[in-house]
Amino acid sequence: EPEVTQTPSHQVTQMGQEVILRCVPISNHLYFYWYRQILGQKVEFLVSFYNNEISEKSEIFDDQFSVERPDGSNFTLKIRSTKLEDSAMYFCASSEQGAKNQPQHFGDGTRLSIL
Amino acid sequence: AQSVAQPEDQVNVAEGNPLTVKCTYSVSGNPYLFWYVQYPNRGLQFLLKYITGDNLVKGSYGFEAEFNKSQTSFHLKKPSALVSDSALYFCAVRDGRNSGNTPLVFGKGTRLSVIA
Numbered sequence: 001e002p003e004v005t006q007t008p009s010h011q012v013t014q015m016g017q018e019v020i021l022r023c024v025p026i027s028n029h030l031y032f033y034w035y036r037q038i039l040g041q042k043v044e045f046l047v048s049f050y051n052n053e054i055s056e057k058s059e060i061f062d063d064q065f066s067v068e069r070p071d072g073s074n075f076t077l078k079i080r081s082t083k084l085e086d087s088a089m090y091f092c093a094s095s096e097q098g099a100k101n102q103p104q105h106f107g108d109g110t111r112l113s114i115l
Numbered sequence: 116a117q118s119v120a121q122p123e124d125q126v127n128v129a130e131g132n133p134l135t136v137k138c139t140y141s142v143s144g145n146p147y148l149f150w151y152v153q154y155p156n157r158g159l160q161f162l163l164k165y166i167t168g169d170n171l172v173k174g175s176y177g178f179e180a181e182f183n184k185s186q187t188s189f190h191l192k193k194p195s196a197l198v199s200d201s202a203l204y205f206c207a208v209r210d211g212r213n214s215g216n217t218p219l220v221f222g223k224g225t226r227l228s229v230i231a
Contacts, residue, residue: 043221043224048218056218091158101147105161106151107158108156108157
């Protein structure tokens with residue numbers, strides 16, 4: 001069964017450094033998402049992306065965050081200047097269609113640790 | 116704004132017994148409801164969804180969920196629990212807006228422990 005893949009599985013970065021988290025969505029999917037999960041807390045929506053532009057973003061997704069689909073397969077999340085509070089699990093998800101009844105399929109996540 | 120409540124942080128059940136993981140929701144318009152399971156060091160795995168139709172929805176691994184509109188609930192159930200069902204379970208909702216890729220709003224999760 002096709003999967004969403006994320007790399008790296010664990011990223012350790014110094015505060016203030018830039019970090020790029022990578023995702024390869026399922027190949028025929030058109031809608032892409034990033035979520036994060038701070039340790040012990042709920043999964044929170046960051047951003048959705050369709051047709052090479054952001055569809056919706058949460059208040060968490062401030063100017064330090066950006067997303068990009070640089071080629072036909074990758075979908076990246078960049079944090080420009082990381083803060084301690086950015087430490088979390090970051091999940092990429094994709095769906096075949098954007099219809100509300102379609103489930104989103106999640107990757108295994110990247111654990112981001114900011115020192 | 117939409118929200119999901121999972122009132123139990125932890126549910127313990129003996130293997131072979133029925134299990135219920137509770138979820139209530141608040142959303143404008145028609146709700147689109149989902150259950151996901153998270154095993155250690157893994158992502159969220161889709162279990163089942165309710166869109167419309169029968170209030171009892173069947174999903175993966177023998178799980179089912181019952182939609183109750185009057186109680187705004189969508190409880191996850193399984194008739195006979197397995198030790199391998201032990202995991203973190205998340206209820207999620209999408210609201211009734213017309214845009215196609217509205218985000219999922221998750222509950223805080225319920226940890227299910229099935230004891231042999």
